[in-house]
Amino acid sequence: MLSYAFRRLLSTIPVLWIAVTACFFVLRLAPGGPFDGERSLPPAILQNLAAHYNLDKPLIQQYFYYVGDLLRGDLGPSFSSEDFNVAQQIMIGLPYTFTLGMTAFALAIIIGVAVGCLGALYQNKMPDYVLGAMILVGVVFPNFLIAPILQLVFGIQLAWLPVGGWGDGSLKFLVLPVVVMALPHAGRISRITRGSMIEVMNQNFIRTAKAKGIGPRLTVMRHALKPAMMPVVSYLGPAASYLLTGSLVVESIFGLPGIGRYFINAALNRDYGMVLGTVIFYMVLIVFLNLIVDIAYAWLDPKVRNR
Amino acid sequence: MTDTIKNDVLLELKDYSITFKTPDGDVKAVSGMNLTVKRGERIAIVGESGSGKSQTFLGLMGLLAKNGQTSGQALLEGRDVLALKPRELDKVRGKDMAMVFQDPMTALNPSLKISRQLTEQLEIHRGFTARAASVEALDMLKRVGIPDPTRRFNLYPHELSGGMRQRIVIAMALLTKPKLLIADEPTTALDVTIQAQILDLFNDLTAEMNTALLMITHDLGVVAGLADRVAVMYAGRIVEEAPVDELYENPAHPYTAALHAAIPRPDQDVDELVVIPGRPPNLQHLPKGCNFSPRCPKAEDDCIDGPPQLETVAPQHCAACFHPFPRLEELLTHA
Amino acid sequence: MILNPAKRELLAAELLEAEGLSPEGRSLTKDAMRRLCRNKAAVVSIVVLALLILAAFLGPYFIPHGYEDPDWAAFRAPPSWEDGHYFGTDPNGRDLLARVLYGTRVSLAVAFVATLVSVVIGVLYGAISGYFGGRLDSIMMRFVDIMYALPYILFVILLMVIFGRNVYLLFAAIGALEWLTMARIVRGQTLSLKHREFVEAARASGQKPLKIITKHIIPNLVGPVVIFAALTVPEIIATESFLSYLGFGVQEPLTSLGTLIAEGTDAMESMPWLLAFPAVFLVSLLLSLLFIGDGLRDAFDPKDR
Numbered sequence: 001m002l003s004y005a006f007r008r009l010l011s012t013i014p015v016l017w018i019a020v021t022a023c024f025f026v027l028r029l030a031p032g033g034p035f036d037g038e039r040s041l042p043p044a045i046l047q048n049l050a051a052h053y054n055l056d057k058p059l060i061q062q063y064f065y066y067v068g069d070l071l072r073g074d075l076g077p078s079f080s081s082e083d084f085n086v087a088q089q090i091m092i093g094l095p096y097t098f099t100l101g102m103t104a105f106a107l108a109i110i111i112g113v114a115v116g117c118l119g120a121l122y123q124n125k126m127p128d129y130v131l132g133a134m135i136l137v138g139v140v141f142p143n144f145l146i147a148p149i150l151q152l153v154f155g156i157q158l159a160w161l162p163v164g165g166w167g168d169g170s171l172k173f174l175v176l177p178v179v180v181m182a183l184p185h186a187g188r189i190s191r192i193t194r195g196s197m198i199e200v201m202n203q204n205f206i207r208t209a210k211a212k213g214i215g216p217r218l219t220v221m222r223h224a225l226k227p228a229m230m231p232v233v234s235y236l237g238p239a240a241s242y243l244l245t246g247s248l249v250v251e252s253i254f255g256l257p258g259i260g261r262y263f264i265n266a267a268l269n270r271d272y273g274m275v276l277g278t279v280i281f282y283m284v285l286i287v288f289l290n291l292i293v294d295i296a297y298a299w300l301d302p303k304v305r306n307r
Numbered sequence: 308m309t310d311t312i313k314n315d316v317l318l319e320l321k322d323y324s325i326t327f328k329t330p331d332g333d334v335k336a337v338s339g340m341n342l343t344v345k346r347g348e349r350i351a352i353v354g355e356s357g358s359g360k361s362q363t364f365l366g367l368m369g370l371l372a373k374n375g376q377t378s379g380q381a382l383l384e385g386r387d388v389l390a391l392k393p394r395e396l397d398k399v400r401g402k403d404m405a406m407v408f409q410d411p412m413t414a415l416n417p418s419l420k421i422s423r424q425l426t427e428q429l430e431i432h433r434g435f436t437a438r439a440a441s442v443e444a445l446d447m448l449k450r451v452g453i454p455d456p457t458r459r460f461n462l463y464p465h466e467l468s469g470g471m472r473q474r475i476v477i478a479m480a481l482l483t484k485p486k487l488l489i490a491d492e493p494t495t496a497l498d499v500t501i502q503a504q505i506l507d508l509f510n511d512l513t514a515e516m517n518t519a520l521l522m523i524t525h526d527l528g529v530v531a532g533l534a535d536r537v538a539v540m541y542a543g544r545i546v547e548e549a550p551v552d553e554l555y556e557n558p559a560h561p562y563t564a565a566l567h568a569a570i571p572r573p574d575q576d577v578d579e580l581v582v583i584p585g586r587p588p589n590l591q592h593l594p595k596g597c598n599f600s601p602r603c604p605k606a607e608d609d610c611i612d613g614p615p616q617l618e619t620v621a622p623q624h625c626a627a628c629f630h631p632f633p634r635l636e637e638l639l640t641h642a
Numbered sequence: 643m644i645l646n647p648a649k650r651e652l653l654a655a656e657l658l659e660a661e662g663l664s665p666e667g668r669s670l671t672k673d674a675m676r677r678l679c680r681n682k683a684a685v686v687s688i689v690v691l692a693l694l695i696l697a698a699f700l701g702p703y704f705i706p707h708g709y710e711d712p713d714w715a716a717f718r719a720p721p722s723w724e725d726g727h728y729f730g731t732d733p734n735g736r737d738l739l740a741r742v743l744y745g746t747r748v749s750l751a752v753a754f755v756a757t758l759v760s761v762v763i764g765v766l767y768g769a770i771s772g773y774f775g776g777r778l779d780s781i782m783m784r785f786v787d788i789m790y791a792l793p794y795i796l797f798v799i800l801l802m803v804i805f806g807r808n809v810y811l812l813f814a815a816i817g818a819l820e821w822l823t824m825a826r827i828v829r830g831q832t833l834s835l836k837h838r839e840f841v842e843a844a845r846a847s848g849q850k851p852l853k854i855i856t857k858h859i860i861p862n863l864v865g866p867v868v869i870f871a872a873l874t875v876p877e878i879i880a881t882e883s884f885l886s887y888l889g890f891g892v893q894e895p896l897t898s899l900g901t902l903i904a905e906g907t908d909a910m911e912s913m914p915w916l917l918a919f920p921a922v923f924l925v926s927l928l929l930s931l932l933f934i935g936d937g938l939r940d941a942f943d944p945k946d947r
Contacts, residue, residue, distance in 0.1 A: 015788050027804060140928045142880050144887045144900070145921055148907045156911065204413035211368055211408075212428045212479070213401030216393070222427075226418045241793035248795075248888065253907070263796075267803045268889060275803055279796050286793055300418060302463040 004304075005295050012287050019283050020070065024063055027276050075277035078266070086277030089262055096166060097247055097258035103174060104181035105243055111186040113232065116193025120201065120228075121220065131190050138187025143246050147180045147253045164254040177254045181246050185239050192232050200228040226300055233297050237290040244282055317486055317519050318344040323379035323389075325359070325366045325543075334590045336362045337543045339379075341617070346486065347517040351530040351551075353566065354540035357587050360523050361409075363540075364489045368406055369396050383487065402432040404487040405480035410496045411473035415464040422460045425479055432483050444482060451478040451508060470501035474508070481512055488513060489521045494529065506533055528570045531555070539563050542588050542598035545617060549624035559620045559631035561605045597629070605630050677941040684937025687930035694927055698746040707737035709744040710895040721915050730915040732905065741897050742919050748898040749927065752813055752882040753875045759817025760878075761871050764824025765863065769855045771825070772832025783829065786822050794819040795881065802890040809892050816881050820874055827870050831863050865942055872935035876928045883924060899924040 047056070057065070069076060075086035084092070119131035137146075154176060155163035167173040200206060201224055209223040244260075251260035259278060266274035298304045325337040337359040344350055354360045366377045367388060381388045388399060400406075408414040416424055425447070426440035435443065441460075448456035451474040464472055473493060480488055490509060494502040510533060513520040522533060530537055531551060538548040539562065547560040558564040565583045585602035594600055596611040603610065609629055617627045621634060678684055702709070705728075712734050721730040721738075729738035771782040798815045805811055835841060836859065844854045883900030885891040892898045899920050906917030 018788075023800070026800070136929070136932075140876075140925055140932060142883060142887075142924070142928075144884065144907070145903060145924070148910055148917060152910060204408060204410060205416040207370055208408060208414045208476070208479075209416065210370055211400055211406045213397040213399065214427055214431050215397050218427070218431075222423075223416050223419070227416070238790050244793050245795040245884075249884065252888070263799075264888060267799050270803055272803075275800060279800060282793055282796060302418060303465050 001298065004298050005291075008291055008294050012291055016284060016287055020067065020280055021063070023276055023279055024066055025059075027272050028059055028062065070280070075280065076273050078271060078274045078277075086274050089274065090259055090278065090281050093257060093259035093262050096256055097251070097260060099169075100174070100177055100181065100250070100256065100258060101243055101247055104178045104185075104246075105240065107178060108182040108185035108189055108239070108243075109232075109236070111182070112189025113193050113229075114190075115186070116190035116232075117197055117220075117225075117228075119190065119194040120197030123198070128194075131194060134183075135187040135191050138184040143180050143184060144249050144253065146183060147176070147250060150176050150180060151253075164256070166256055177250045177256060180253075181243060181250050184246070185243060189232055189235065189239070192235050193228065196231045197224065197228045200224045203227075230297065230300050233293055233300060236296075237286075237293045240289040240293075241282075241286045244286065315346045316343055317346045317348075317384065318342075319380070319382040320363075320367075321380040321382070323363070323366075323377070323381055325362050325371065326376050326378070327372070328374045328376070329591075332591055335543060335593070336375075336590060337366070340543075340545055342538060342545065342548075344487065344519050344521065347513070347519055348536065349513065349520040349522065349534045351522045351524060351534035351537045352540060353524055353527055353530060353537055355525055355587055357590075358540045359543040359590075360525075360540045361491050364406065364491065364521060364523065368400050368404065368489070369393070370406075398432075401428045401485075402483050403485055404489065405483065405485040407473075407476050407480045407488065407490040407493045409492040411469055411476050412496065414476050415472055417464055419463075420460075421462055421464065421467075421475055425460075425475070425482060428479075428483055444478070447478045447482050448475070450512065451475070451481075452504075453478075469497055470505070473497060473501075473505055477505070477508060477512070481516065481518070484516050485518060487519045487521065489523070491523045492525065493522075495525075502529075509533065526570075527566050539566065542593060543590060544598065544614075544627065546599065546628070547624075547626040548617070549621075549626075553621065553624050557621065557624070557632070557634045559624065559626035559634075560599075560628045561603050561630075561632065562599050563626075564632055565604075597627075674941040678937050681937045681940065683933045684941075687933035687937070690926055690930040691934065694746060694923070694930070695750065698743050698750055701743045702740060705737070705739055705743075707740050709740040709897065710736060712736055720913070729919045730913070732916060733909070733913075738902075738916065738919055741902060742899070742923050745897050745899040745902050745920060746923055746927065748809075748892055748896065749879050749882060749900075749924070752816065752898070753879050753931075755813040756817035756820060756878045756882070757871050757875055759814055760820040760824055760874060761867060763818065764821035765828050765860060765867060767821065768825035768828025768830075769832050769859050769863070772829035773836055773851060773855050773859060775833070775836075779829070783826075786825055789819075789822055795884070798881075798885060799888075799890050802885070809896065812882070812885065812891060816878055816885075820878055820881070824867070824870055824874070827866055828863055831866055832859055835859055835862055869935070869938045869942055872931070872938050876931040876935065879924075879928060879931070899927075 066076065073087060075090065078084060078086050078089060115131050115134060119128040122128055141149075151163050154161045161172055161175055164176075165173065201220075206219060206224055209219045214222075247258060248260040248264055250256070251258040252264055255261075259281070262274065263278040265271075266278065320340055320342040323337065323340040323342075324335065327334040327336055340363065342350075352360045352363070362371065362375070365371055366375065367381050369388075369391075371377070377389050379389070383399065383403060386399075388396065388404075391399065415421075422441065422444065425444040426435075426437065429435040429440035429443055430437065433440075445456050445460060448460065453459055453471060453474055459467065459471070464475075467475070473496075477493070488509075493509070494505050497505060506529065509520060509522070512518070520534075522530070524530060527537075534551050536548065536550050537554045538545050539554075539560065540546065541562050547554065547558070547563045549557075549559075554563065555567070558567050562583075569583060583602060588594060588598055588601065594611065596609075596613055597603070597606070597615050600606040600610040607630060615627045615629050617625045620626050620631055721728060729742060731737055732741070767782065767786075771779045798812075798819060801811065801815050841854060841858050844858050849857075879899075882891060882898060883903065886898045886900030887904045889904070891900055902920035903917060903924065906913075906920055910917045
């Protein structure tokens with residue numbers, strides 16, 4: 001198990017390297033530089049700026065500078081912020097995004113798995129219909145639509161919850177953004193759980209377990225749950241990256257000071273350094289989340305470990 | 308083994324039927340079946356696929372698909388298993404009656420260790436501690452002929468061969484020393500060389516524990532050395548039932564005779580395998596008369612008018628046919 | 643031992659008929675279509691989608707206002723029957739109905755183009771990977787796995803930042819990133835197809851692999867590809883709305899449902915109609931596409947339920 005985890009860890013290195021390289025060159029090949037703003041700067045200042053940010057060096061040299069800096073945890077300067085470099089800005093936003101993302105992730109998994117299992121075990125009964133409605137709402141209502149509706153209902157009409165902002169970071173500020181982020185994934189996870197649970201409950205080994213007379217509770221909890229979780233766990237990798245993209249919208253709508261908002265602002269201002277830095281940071285995060293997911297998968301499916 | 312125990316009835320199926328509800332109407336997989344199994348007796352249930360032989364016993368174990376419904380009675384030691392509530396049924400299955408399934412590759416849970424899968428029913432049905440259950444299970448693994456059981460005990464199913472897995476499935480079924488063991492084609496998925504070993508294992512262990520064995524098979528050849536009695540099923544009904552030797556020597560039902568002829572024999576040089584022409588009837592639209600009549604070489608007009616009942620043709624030998632084959636002696640005397 | 647031959651024949655015919663094996667047999671597609679027509683949600687959705695398409699493409703000819711012309715007499719006007727602004731107007735005095743219809747058209751166009759792009763890439767990639775198998779297959783599928791894990795919307799945003807906001811680029815970028823699942827499905831189907839007799843026969847007769855893929859494999863993939871493409875369409879529309887909502891999609895004066903919803907959200911308290919109408923259009927579009935996709939899948943693959 002440990003050696004499997006280690007091998008998986010090693011295999012993430014080329015993935016990250018390819019992704020970083022691709023991002024770097026795509027960005028540098030882009031037409032126009034970071035300082036081609038609306039107001040034109042005098043050539044001398046441009047040259048100084050370029051020299052300061054190593055932009056006058058050959059591309060390949062810039063690349064090595066960049067990768068070298070990356071390895072030291074330096075994501076480079078932000079072209080639009082003088083006070084903070086990219087890494088610092090990310091570190092400022094990270095706690096908010098992390099709290100939000102992890103809470104939403106956990107909530108989505110708990111609700112999704114619970115509702116999915118109930119839907120599978122009580123096919124075409126009450127829990128199954130709740131599930132169907134949840135999936136529909138989650139899939140059909142994009143988060144940028146659910147968010148304002150919830151704001152309108154719970155924030156303005158009922159005035160139970162704050163409309164946005166982080167406030168003192170207490171629970172009531174988290175409820176709406178977390179629900180908006182978790183809902184679509186709770187729907188998708190429950191759909192996957194339901195399908196996979198139904199499939200597993202029809203497997204021969206479940207029949208064997210029933211034939212042993214160990215009772216319905218142990219049959220589901222011990223025999224069915226673990227194999228039924230395999231497709232769910234393999235969805236969690238992509239889910240993590242969907243969740244991150246969701247955080248872009250949610251942070252913007254609810255005015256939360258997370259990384260997502262920095263990213264959107266940077267992208268709208270064409271702050272290449274910040275965009276590249278954030279994308280790379282997101283990728284590292286997601287590759288590591290996938291690593292955790294893979295290890296969890298190996299725990300569920302003993303066959304994977306021997307590969 | 309004294310005769311009194313031998314004659315003691317363990318399981319009695321009375322007018323036992325299974326119906327599946329489908330969108331296109333009801334399908335009667337088993338109809339009006341009667342069967343008596345004595346303690347320690349070994350009975351083979353023979354029939355083509357689709358004859359209802361597997362469903363019969365899945366129904367007994369409460370393992371039918373959701374749309375399946377049983378009717379009639381199945382008395383296990385006088386108690387009707389079909390009438391039990393799910394909770395009561397769970398106290399019987401895995402304890403008094405156990406089942407070995409066809410495909411050892413899928414019968415074991417791939418994500419649980421062998422040890423976990425073997426010990427759980429001892430803990431539940433016999434109240435063993437984890438340690439005591441492990442000791443018992445290891446002992447059983449030795450008895451089913453698994454070499455180096457202590458090491459294999461902690462493996463996952465995919466790390467074992469098919470034959471090994473079937474031994475484990477058998478060990479699992481026999482752990483609680485059930486009174487009735489149902490084996491659903493336990494050797495079909497295995498190599499021929501291993502088939503014989505597994506059959507021997509059934510023979511030895513059931514004799515040792517005085518467990519009654521119901522061996523479900525489509526292969527009349529498998530039956531010979533193993534069973535005391537044979538019941539032949541066709542389209543959801545028992546068409547013939549007799550002790551093994553009697554059935555081999557004097558098949559009365561044309562279907563049995565045809566099955567018999569279909570066994571390939573190494574000593575006979577045949578140009579082609581014997582097949583039974585046609586195929587089993589659609590259970591949704593059974594013929595009015597004898598189910599076998601459309602394929603039967605001996606069918607006559609009266610075969611289509613009404614279904615034949617199971618009737619005694621010789622001592623301990625029943626068949627459901629209007630025109631049974633004459634017995635061997637009769638043929639000889641006539642000749 | 644003689645059976646009346648006439649009686650026996652009659653019996654055989656009766657049994658055969660009872661089993662539904664009449665000589666013509668049943669066609670798979672006909673069966674599927676019958677199942678689809680029995681699915682009420684799918685039928686209603688098809689009608690709704692047809693209406694939406696008609697409204698989006700023909701509607702603009704029947705309403706009195708253009709989507710980009712401000713009506714100087716009606717800024718921020720609520721929906722009203724008299725002045726012809728049935729859905730009201732936005733802060734610039736532009737007719738919301740015209741804009742919503744235009745946005746729907748953009749969404750449908752994106753869905754069509756991006757789905758096409760994703761189908762072409764996905765089918766080719768999957769068929770090649772599945773057909774050649776071996777090392778190539780494992781490398782190609784590993785690449786798909788990696789792409790799956792990466793937050794692709796970030797890449798689309800990256801591309802939009804670098805190359806400017808261009809509608810056609812947006813179409814292609816979304817399509818180029820939605821092909822992953824399609825490639826997986828096609829690969830799986832190809833794996834099972836490539837050992838079938840007609841492919842073996844083509845190979846034995848010395849046809850080139852590329853020709854076998856295009857002539858023999860891909861035509862047999864139409865069913866699953868259509869079903870999956872139908873399931874992809876709502877995803878693509880949602881993605882486009884998402885990007886437009888964030889401001890990376892189509893640019894003024896062009897508009898799309900996502901952009902309209904973003905504008906509506908900003909003013910949802912004072913001018914709720916600006917949010918409500920585009921939202922209703924987007925949701926009914928997504929809902930009907932979802933039901934059609936599900937209906938198609940269930941009709942062709944009934945064991946799923």
